[in-house]
Amino acid sequence: MTYQENYQKWLDFAELPAYLRDELVAMDEKTKEDAFYTNLEFGTAGMRGLIGAGTNRINIYVVRQATEGLAQLIDSKGEEAKKRGVAIAYDSRHFSxxxxxxxxxxxxxxxxxxxxxxxxxxxxxxxxxVRHLHTFAGIMVTASHNPAPFNGYKVYGEDGGQMPPADADALTDYIRAIENPFTVQLADLEESKANGLIEVIGENVDAEYLKEVKGVNINQDLINEYGRDMKIVYTPLHGTGEMLARRALAQAGFEAVQVVEAQAVPDADFSTVKSPNPENQAAFALAEELGREVDADVLVATDPDADRLGVEIRQPDGSYLNLSGNQIGAIIAKYILEAHKTAGTLPANAALCKSIVSTELVTKIAESYGATMFNVLTGFKFIGEKIHEFETQHNHTYMLGFEESFGYLIKPFVRDKDAIQAV
Structure with a gap:
């Protein structure tokens, strides 16, 4: 089907919401072609794209098509998989x-x-x-640290990590086989809530997650000694970190925490930053401002879906040094290994994982403590695979996994990058 035919098919669909129809009518030829020349690609980690009308955009129909594919995959697994179901979360973006x-x-x-x-x-x-509720799969609606015009849709497997290759390939096949996303059926929302097919969750899962996060701390005496006075500025960059990071810091014993309030409000336009990416020093502008005001020792930022962490530390001249992802990884690794060694709890078979593009400095740090470093391909799913191997073969004890792109996982009760743990 040509892009013109695809465009016309959408324009002719009588039930198209007014906001999408208005967008279609306003399109010039170049935009039409870009929006309809192909389907938004569903890869191993899901899909991500510009929000808008079209087959090459993310919108309710493209999301319905992807979910219909997932539903068909779960159907093929039988009744137990259907009862276990799917956990669904979303970030602060438009239409999430x-x-x-x-x-x-x-x-x-x-x-x-x-x-x-x-x-x-x-x-x-x-x-x-996904792990706590023992669901068959998970859906996360997010475009991570991409700019405001984007959104995305990620699918997780039953271990809380990226879906295994066989299921991921089958899911892609199911999605591609759906020729007309306008025909995908939806159950009534309120009726589904009433009959229990859709269960709304929140604080009950938050509390269980935070209970696990408490176990990330190794030397509580150190926090008791310095945590009350260590001045921290935190910014969630208008994203999801506000839901948990402040609580995680408080329960650990850090009392002198200031939050950049202008960025603590969910904002799909990320109006105070050019890009909500903690990898960029520009995203720290307001945090630095507050940091100078309160004489903060450290500034921390999480991206909109709180899987990546950025850090700046105060220098002797009062300025703030923006740390690279490799530097943060090195500091976390050194601390974990030193704290466990001091406490006498460092396992003889301690292991760390990192992506092959991340610094070898952390390998040297690991080796100095008698720990083993495993290099894996880029993508946190490969770190997840190593964790699974360690747990099933009992050959190593997982201590840390990281990527230089500001992603860290300390305790494996999560199987993806976790900025709340890293904070």
Whole structure:
């Protein structure tokens, strides 16, 4: 089908919402071609794209099609998989809540249970929820640290990590086989809530997640000594980190925490930053301002779905040094290994994992403590595979996994990057 035919098919669909129809009518030829010349690609980690009308954009129909594919995959696994269901979370972006609940309605039309968070939550909490609730899969509606015009849809497997290759390939095949996303059926939202096919979750899962996060601390005496006075500035960059990071710091014993309030409010336009990416020093502008005001020792930022962490530390001249992802990884690794060695709890078979493009400095740090470093391909799913191997073969004890792109996982009750743990 040509892009013109695809465009006309959308324009002719009588039930198209007014906002999408208006967008179609306003398109010039170049935009039409870009929006309709292909389908938004569903890869191993899901899909991500510009929000808008079209087959090459992310919108309710593209999300319905992806979820219909997931529903068909779960159907093929039998009744137990349908009862276990799917955990669903979403971030602060445009249409994130709509995409999440529409996904739940598609699943409900197949008799598949879903657990949907009441409001925005971090990606790592979604990974935790899949494991905690023993669901068959998870959906995270997020475009991570991409600019405001984007959104995305990630699918997780039953271990809370990226879906295994066989299931991921089957899911892609199911999605591609759906010729007309306009025909995907949705169950009624309120009816599905009433009959239990859609269950809204929130604080009950938050509390369990935070209970696990408490176990990330190794030397509580150190926090008791310095945590009350160590001045921290935190910014969630208008994203999901606000839901949990402040609570995680408080329960650990850090009392002198200031939050950049202008960036603590969910904002799909990320109006105070050019890009909500903690890898960029520009994203720290307001945090630095507050830091100078309160004489903060350290500034921390999480990206919109709170899976990546950025850090700046105060220098002797009062300026703030922006740390690279490799530097943060080295500091975390050194601390974990030193604290366990001091406490006498460093396992003889301690292991760390990193992507092959991340610094070898951390390998040297690991070796100096008698720990083994495993280099894996880029993508956190490969770190997840190593964790699974360690747990099933009992050959190593996992201590840390990281990527230089500001992603860290300390405790494996989550199977993806976790900025709340890293904070």
């Amino acid at each position: 809540p709509e995409f999440a609940f529409e996904s739940a309605q598609v699943l409900a039309a197949h008799g598949i249970k879903s657990y949907v968070f009441e409001s925005l939550r971090p990606t790592p909490e979604l990974s935790f929820a």
